[in-house]
Amino acid sequence: MYLDDDGSIDFRLLDLNGEILFSNVIPVQCAERIKFIWDNLEYELYRLDQYGDWQLEIAEAVVSITEGSYAYSIIALDEAGNESNTTVGSIEVDLTLPVLSNIQASPEVFCPLRDFDGTSIVSSDCSEVASYTLNIYDQDDGIFWSHTQGSNPNFSFEWNGAGNYGEYKSDYYTFTYEIIAEDLAGNSTTSSRYEVTSNRCPSYVSYIHADPDPFSWRAHGETQFCYMLSYDNLMVSIFVMCGNEIAKTVQDEVLQDRGEYSVGWVGDYDEGFNGPIDEVNGRLYDQIWMYRISAYDPRGGSQANSSSTILLDSTPPYVVSRPVEVDNLTMTAIVEYNVPEKASVEVTVRDEDDNLVEVVFSDDVNGGDFVAEWTGNQVGVLYHFKIVAVDRSLNEAMRETESFSFN
Incomplete structure (x- = not known):
């Protein structure tokens, strides 16, 4: 604020009842600019110097007040003490910190x-x-x-x-x-x-899994490595690993965008790989293999690697049986057999033309020794047991016993 003549300014702070809480009369020259700053702790007076900078002149302690509404007045006085102008207003005091x-x-x-x-x-x-x-x-x-x-x-x-x-x-x-x-x-x-x-590192590949797993190249032909990419413009490779060595490069640096993909593998291996292999069939040996997907953005950034395992199992659950024991008195036939691993097993009795006579047993079993028993009602007819086992990889094995009859 400033005056257009030499004089003074009386700054007053009042409560709503008109009681003066603070008053200070400041001498001011014509056109001199001043400003007041009051922060409930002290009253500060600044004058603008010839260089355009505000210079602190007075810093006085003031009476602390509470939150609420207050009035203020600024009274301009000439050199004779006459009031030439009065400015009034109100101010809201807020001392509460935001939470x-x-x-x-x-x-x-x-x-x-x-x-x-x-x-x-x-x-x-x-x-x-x-x-x-x-x-x-x-x-x-x-x-x-x-x-x-x-x-x-x-x-x-x-x-x-x-x-x-x-x-x-x-x-x-x-x-x-x-x-x-x-x-x-x-x-x-x-x-x-x-x-x-x-x-920013691992999210290139949302997931990867093999389907089916366990996998038999005899039963399925191939398994699918199914995966999902979270970004566009990724260079993707998939490997079957033997420790730190690549046994099979299933996919090598294929540029793909965000989405779901799958690529097939028939259980084979790369030329020159000398790990556990079935050379006769051109396949990797039956065991658990690790597979790995690698993805990176060719424009820059870290490479994401994700891995899991798959059971390669192309060996049928070979069934072994003992000779059939026949009791002509009770017309009962018994066969003992062995299944080497967990499998779904069905035991049937069939005639000499391989027609089904009766299903004796059908259920999932763990590997071990078992006994199947069947009671017939005809004499002089040739029968035999057929035992079929299908493992988790859908490899199938079948065993037929010798023929027998009741006399």
Whole structure:
């Protein structure tokens, strides 16, 4: 404020009953600019110097007041003490700090640059209307990203993981963040630090599995490696591994976009692989094999690797049986047999033309020794037992006993 003549300014603060709580008369020269700052702790007077800078002249303690509404008046006095102008108004004193609650980042771990889960929403509730500043710090406690938001009852900001210059942290990186709230009266609150993690490393491949597993090249022909990519423009390879050595390159550096894919494998191996193999059939040996998918963005970034195992089982569950024992008195036939592994087993009795006479047993069994018993009602007819076992890989084995009859 300023006067157009030499004189003074009387600044007064009053309660709503008109009682003067504070008054100060300041001498002012013509056209001299002054300003008052009062923060409930002290009263400060500044004068504008010839260089355009505000210079502090007075800093006095004032009577502390409580929250509420107050009136003020600014009275201009000439050198004779006459009132030449009076400005009046009201002011609301707010000393209550805003309270932040329900601070969260959702999700707390997100994957920048991905079509889904590519951002994290940092949000907070507030006890009153305020303006907000979100500061996100790197692991060196430097501000990686800062965002200011205007007056709102609550705070919400969707962060894409980029820094103040558009840069991204690589791989798996945990940031800390804080929210600063300042109400309309200038009271401010700074929250505690919370964590949010940017994960740019493993999400190229959402999943991979083999179907069927266990797998028999005799029964199925091939198994399918089924997988899903989360990004576009990925170079994808799939290998069957023998320790750290590649036994079979199923797919080598194929450029693919986001989506679901499958590629078949018949159980074979690469030329030059000297691990456990069935040379006669050109297949890998029956055992558990590890397979691995590798994906990377040729434009840059880390390579994602994911692996699992598959049981290659192309050996039928060979059934062994003992000679049939026949009791002519009771017209009962008994056969003892062995199944070497877990399998679905069916035991039937058939005539000499292989027509079904009766199903004696049909169920899943664990490997071991078993007994099948059948009672007939005709003499002089040739019968035999047929035992069929199908394992988890759908390999099938069949055993027929010698013929027998009741006399």
